[in-house]
Amino acid sequence: MRIQHGATSIQVKYIGVQPRGGWHPMHLTRRRNPMNKKIQITWHIEDVIYRGKERGINLTEEEAIDILDTLKDNHDSTIGINWDVIDDVTDFRLDAP
Numbered sequence: 001m002r003i004q005h006g007a008t009s010i011q012v013k014y015i016g017v018q019p020r021g022g023w024h025p026m027h028l029t030r031r032r033n034p035m036n037k038k039i040q041i042t043w044h045i046e047d048v049i050y051r052g053k054e055r056g057i058n059l060t061e062e063e064a065i066d067i068l069d070t071l072k073d074n075h076d077s078t079i080g081i082n083w084d085v086i087d088d089v090t091d092f093r094l095d096a097p
Contacts, residue, residue, distance in 0.1 A: 043068060043071070043081060043086075045065055046064075048064040048067050048090070049061070049064050051083060052090060055087065055090075067089050067090055071085065
């Protein structure tokens with residue numbers, strides 16, 4: 001099953017019988033792999049473009065890639081990358097010459 005939130009989607013696997021009223025994210029279960037010792041959070045250019053549209057900004061794919069590159073190269077690991085940081089970097093990159 002895919003859960004869609006804006007331009008972001010994740011693949012999930014449910015275990016058990018569907019509860020009355022349908023599935024809710026609290027019903028998610030995950031099988032742990034003891035060999036997996038890392039995680040990866042992925043931001044896609046569609047996330048950046050979608051966020052821009054929410055703010056009334058029409059971004060090209062090239063601008064979204066530039067924003068993602070700036071995020072990758074300059075993010076603060078104590079804050080991470082979130083919508084507020086994406087907004088700030090978008091504003092910065094669009095104002096930059």
